[in-house]
Amino acid sequence: METEFEVLRAPLVVEFPFTRSLGPVQSAFLTGLRERTVLGVRTTDGKVLVPPVEYDPATADELRDLVEVAPTGTVTTWAWNPEPRRGQPLATPFAWVLVRLDGADTALLHALDAPGPDAVRTGMRVRIRWAAERTGAITDIACLEPETEKGPQTPRQVSAHSGVFEGEAAVAGIIAHARLDYTYSPGRAQSQYIHALSGRRTVGERCPACRKVYVPPRGACPTCGVATEEQVEVGPRGTVTTFCIVNIKARNLDIDVPYVYAHIALDGADLALHARIAGIPYDQVRMGLRVEPVWSEDARFPDHYRPTGEPDADYDTYKELL
Amino acid sequence: MSNAPGKEPVAVVGIGQTEHVAARRDVSIAGLVREAALRALTDAELTWADIDAVVIGKAPDFFEGVMMPELYLADALGAVGKPMLRVHTAGSVGGSTALVAASLVAGRVHGTVLTLAFEKQSESNAMWGLSLPVPFQQPLLAGAGGFFAPHVRAYMRRTGAPDAVGSLVAYKDRRNALKNPYAHLHEHDITLEKVQASPMLWDPIRYSETCPSSDGACAMVLADRAGAARAPRPPAWLHGGAMRSEPTMFAGKDFVSPQAGKDCAADVYRQAGIADPRREIDAVEMYVPFSWYEPMWLENLGFADEGEGWKLTESGVTELDGDLPVNMSGGVLSTNPIGASGMIRFAEAALQVRGQAGEHQVPGARRALGHAYGGGSQFFAMWLVGAEPPLS
Numbered sequence: 001m002e003t004e005f006e007v008l009r010a011p012l013v014v015e016f017p018f019t020r021s022l023g024p025v026q027s028a029f030l031t032g033l034r035e036r037t038v039l040g041v042r043t044t045d046g047k048v049l050v051p052p053v054e055y056d057p058a059t060a061d062e063l064r065d066l067v068e069v070a071p072t073g074t075v076t077t078w079a080w081n082p083e084p085r086r087g088q089p090l091a092t093p094f095a096w097v098l099v100r101l102d103g104a105d106t107a108l109l110h111a112l113d114a115p116g117p118d119a120v121r122t123g124m125r126v127r128i129r130w131a132a133e134r135t136g137a138i139t140d141i142a143c144l145e146p147e148t149e150k151g152p153q154t155p156r157q158v159s160a161h162s163g164v165f166e167g168e169a170a171v172a173g174i175i176a177h178a179r180l181d182y183t184y185s186p187g188r189a190q191s192q193y194i195h196a197l198s199g200r201r202t203v204g205e206r207c208p209a210c211r212k213v214y215v216p217p218r219g220a221c222p223t224c225g226v227a228t229e230e231q232v233e234v235g236p237r238g239t240v241t242t243f244c245i246v247n248i249k250a251r252n253l254d255i256d257v258p259y260v261y262a263h264i265a266l267d268g269a270d271l272a273l274h275a276r277i278a279g280i281p282y283d284q285v286r287m288g289l290r291v292e293p294v295w296s297e298d299a300r301f302p303d304h305y306r307p308t309g310e311p312d313a314d315y316d317t318y319k320e321l322l
Numbered sequence: 323m324s325n326a327p328g329k330e331p332v333a334v335v336g337i338g339q340t341e342h343v344a345a346r347r348d349v350s351i352a353g354l355v356r357e358a359a360l361r362a363l364t365d366a367e368l369t370w371a372d373i374d375a376v377v378i379g380k381a382p383d384f385f386e387g388v389m390m391p392e393l394y395l396a397d398a399l400g401a402v403g404k405p406m407l408r409v410h411t412a413g414s415v416g417g418s419t420a421l422v423a424a425s426l427v428a429g430r431v432h433g434t435v436l437t438l439a440f441e442k443q444s445e446s447n448a449m450w451g452l453s454l455p456v457p458f459q460q461p462l463l464a465g466a467g468g469f470f471a472p473h474v475r476a477y478m479r480r481t482g483a484p485d486a487v488g489s490l491v492a493y494k495d496r497r498n499a500l501k502n503p504y505a506h507l508h509e510h511d512i513t514l515e516k517v518q519a520s521p522m523l524w525d526p527i528r529y530s531e532t533c534p535s536s537d538g539a540c541a542m543v544l545a546d547r548a549g550a551a552r553a554p555r556p557p558a559w560l561h562g563g564a565m566r567s568e569p570t571m572f573a574g575k576d577f578v579s580p581q582a583g584k585d586c587a588a589d590v591y592r593q594a595g596i597a598d599p600r601r602e603i604d605a606v607e608m609y610v611p612f613s614w615y616e617p618m619w620l621e622n623l624g625f626a627d628e629g630e631g632w633k634l635t636e637s638g639v640t641e642l643d644g645d646l647p648v649n650m651s652g653g654v655l656s657t658n659p660i661g662a663s664g665m666i667r668f669a670e671a672a673l674q675v676r677g678q679a680g681e682h683q684v685p686g687a688r689r690a691l692g693h694a695y696g697g698g699s700q701f702f703a704m705w706l707v708g709a710e711p712p713l714s
Contacts, residue, residue, distance in 0.1 A: 010457035018387035019445045023350030053397055054352050060370040060400030062356075172347065178387045184457050194458055212573035222569035242479070244471030245525035253461065258525075261468050270573035275460075287479055301460045315479075322476040322578065 005195045012184035018176045025054045028066055028163030030171045033140035036130050039066050039161055040104050048158055050104035067158040069103035071128040072147060076100050076107045080117040087177075089143050095120045099144055103158035111143040119146070136171030189219030189228070196233075200295055204269055206230040212270040235266035238305070239313040240289040241321050242272075245282050260285045264305060265321045272321055279306030288312035329428045331711055333550035333557035334672040336366025336543030342506040342657045345444035346537040351388060352398035355440045358539035359399055362436065366543040367554045370400030373543070374432035379409040379419030379439040381661035384454075386446030399438065411565070413609070413696025415439060416540065416664025417703030421563045423544050424705070428560075433546045440539035441661035467532060467612065469698065471524035473577040474614040478526065480578060483617060483632035485526070489517040490635055491613035492531045492655055498642050499652025501681035506536040506657040531613035531655070538659035540666045547711075558672035561689070561712050562593030563705040570698035577699055583622040586702040590691070591624070594706045595713070599624045599691070603706070605684045606640075606648045607670040608693040609663060610655055616640065616648055623693065623704075642682060650674065650682040664694030668705055675709040 022030060025041055029052050032039040041052030042065040049063075056063050078097040084090055089111035097120070098107035113129065114120050125147040134140035164170075186194070189205060193216045196203040204215035205228035212221065213232050220227050243262035249255075260282050263272035277285050279294070290310040293302035338361025340346070346354055355378075363369065376399050383389045392401075392408040399406070409419040416439035423437035453461065477483065493514045499505035500512075520530035550557040566586035568575070587599075596602050608619045617631035625646060626634050634640055640648035649655070651670040654663050671692035673679040684690075688710070694703045 008458055012455070012457055014384065014454055016384065016387065016447055018447075021347045021350055021442075021445065023348075023353040026350060054350065055356065055397040055400075057397045057402050060397065060402070176387065178384075186458050190458070207573075210573070214573065222572040223574065242472040242476040244468055244475060244527070245522070246468055247521065247525065248523050261472070261524075263472050271571060271575070287475070300458065319480070320574070322473075322480070322576075 005192060007185060007188055008191045008194060009183055009185045012182040013179065014182070015177070015179040018178060019173055020176050021173050022171065023054055024064065024163070025052050025066070027170050027172055028052075030136040030138070030140075030174065031165050032068075032163075033138070034134045034136040034171060035165045035167070036071070036134070037161075037165075038069050038071060038101055038128070039163065040069050040158070041065060042067055047105040048103060049106045050101055050108055066161045066163045067103070068161045069101045069158050071101070073099045073101035073104070073126060075112065075120070075122055075124045075126055077122055078112065078120050080120065089139065094143065097126070097144060099126055110141055113143045113145050137174060187219055189217040192231075193217055194300060197300060201233055202235045202266060203231050203233050206232050213268060214271065215266060215269040215273055232268060234268035235293070237290060237292045237308055238264040238266035238269070239318050240277065240285065240287060240291060241265050241318045242287055243277065243285055245285075258282045262305070264291060265318055270321070275302065276304040277306070278304040286312065288315060288318065330430050330546045331550070332424045332427045332560040333545050333547070333553065334542050334560070334676070334707065335545045335549055335553040335555075335557045336362040336364075336368065337541070337669045337673055337678075338362030338365055339504050339540040339666060339669065340538045341504050342536045342538035342659055344506065344534070344536065346442065347444070351440065351442055351445075352395055354442060354537065355395055355438055355539045355541075356398045358440070358541040359436060359438055362541035362543050365555065366545075368434070368543060372434055373400060373404065373436045375405040375407070375426060375435050376401040377407045377409060377419055377423040377426070377435060377437045379415035379661060379665070381415065381441050381446070382410070382412060385660065386442055399436065405432075411567070411696055411701040411703065413611075413660055414664050414694040414701040414703045415696065416662050416666065417668055417692065417694030417705070418565050418664070418701065420542060420544075420665055420668045421565055421703055421705060423542075424560055424563055427544050427546050430546070434549050435544045436541060437544060437665070438539060438541040439662040439665040441659035442537045443535040443659060444537050467524040467527050470612050471527045473699075474526055474612065477578045477614060477618050481617075481629040481632060484636070486518070487617055487632045487635050488526065488531045488613040489514060489528070491610065491616040492517045494641055495610070495613070495649050495653040495655040496530075498650055498682055499656035501642070502651050502656075503680070504657070505652040506534050506538070507652070527612050527614070533611040533654045533658040534656070536657050536659040538657065538662050538666075540662045540669050542665070542669055542672065550711075555678065556676045556709065558675045558707040558709070559711045561706045561708045562590040562596075564589035564593070565701070565703045567701045570700045578618060579622045579628070580699045580702070583619070583695065583699070583702045584624070586704050587623045590704045590706050594689075594708075596706070600626070600646065603646070603689050603691050604687040605650060605671070605674045605690040606646065606693070607651060607653070607667045607674075607690065608648060609667055609695050610649060610653050611658065613655060619693065620648070623691070642684070647684050650679060650684060652682075664696070664703060667694055668692035671705065672707050675707050677709075
């Protein structure tokens, strides 16, 4: 379809810090890193897993038999990372490596500080470079680095470990940051709707099959599953179909409570949109109240709706829109 | 599903859940699900090796930031080397997860399936997960309660239900929870006056008429006829199970009594041969996150005619010792680890017909309905379980 307006696009960053309780095994592992000690766990059949897990991948048994392994190990495979990204262990190009620490039967993923891919090979000996400030996180291992002195080639004996460390309290939880970077586009129909709003007009779309008018439009009728293209201007007045009185302050919203959050069926629309009601005491808002939008400068949406002064709409005129 | 010709009867032979609380800081998520799963295995007197497949469900990913539970939790659930599936239907997920597991048994794909659902609300942020800062859109003005409260008002207007009904539901469910050691809220000094004196959050919904945020997990072992015959305790038999969905917003959507919920219930009753659910079903465990949803769902599920649901609540029919007990466990109003909440409803229905619900047992319960819904009243999942095997 030809469009005479720009389809909108904007960055959308979804970013939350998630807390995580660690449980006994991960707690010991991260507390150990803080104390410059790498702990693994021994499985039912005697293998040592580093990093340790709570439950045996083969038998599903609960695993609690902690052991200490060496801070040195062997690269089992690797990939060069020429352009480190935000939040990665090193700011300069490095190798992602799987390293089997001496005494372990499995490999740990981390970064290897090396001048270039020519300096990395499977089988090379490496050792842990500890972070100067350690908090009980995987980043307490700053990275791995090539072992310069010829160390012992035979795996060191592992030793049993209680998982308990002197000093500060054990690390019981971590905060895991998750972030997703999107480029968001509301698509053709909503872009057109938003464009019309900038002229303070509310334009929905009519379904060619069921004839219902959707506001805001989404480009298709969710009931009939067909594209909607016919533009229909609705409102600006409408009817409060139902509402609630909000008494708790919502996060990041600069609205004094109590306020009324209402469903408003704009004249000509076949479903209600949601908006705030003002210009009337909150406890006088009612179903059937006739309202109109109030715009503020430069806002994309009406700031709120206020009573028009018309008589209330009869229940039968909007009960199908509840 | 179990009554169609050629399908294997499905039995619930093991049930396990955690003691639901506000925060389980002592365990990882793996440790939490493990606890429920082990209790279900213990109930069934089975081991990890007896399980053929695992079906897991949880809340939407960004609620708690676990994107691939089927990867992360395979070790804890003994699923290595076995099929492991993840189900995803917002708040109804616990119910639909159990139904997917049941279908694997009914279709004779597997003989014994472990199904589990969980949530650590203390380590998640449902409010953030539901209100992403989507460009060009107005921010949601009122949170989850603000989404549902206008529909409650619409119900009250439509039916003429008196204001007190919502408080009666909350008072009942919180008292039922006192009999359930797994329930999160144990408000020993609860009174109707306290419920009614609690602050209005989203008028007409009061604080005490809303669900808590909980950490918890629930698991069930489902088995075929042979597995049921070996079970050490009475099984619950699946007589009917169905799922339905509809868009969150569409012209003509009935938020008070969504068509998808009606259709889902009708399908379950058809499978189970139920003509009059009010008379033929002994107990109902339904998903009621805000107290007014009890009378709303009573109508939606066919236990009362339109406009009459609140009368069942008001007259005490839905009390634990009433004629049609509803939310014997204390319900979502007393325990809400969102991802697990649907499965807890299903498990409670099964506990009732197995005669294993302890102090909140409905004496002689032979047929019970478990119900879950989610999204903006968008997903529905229900099952009807019985003490006797299905006919056919």
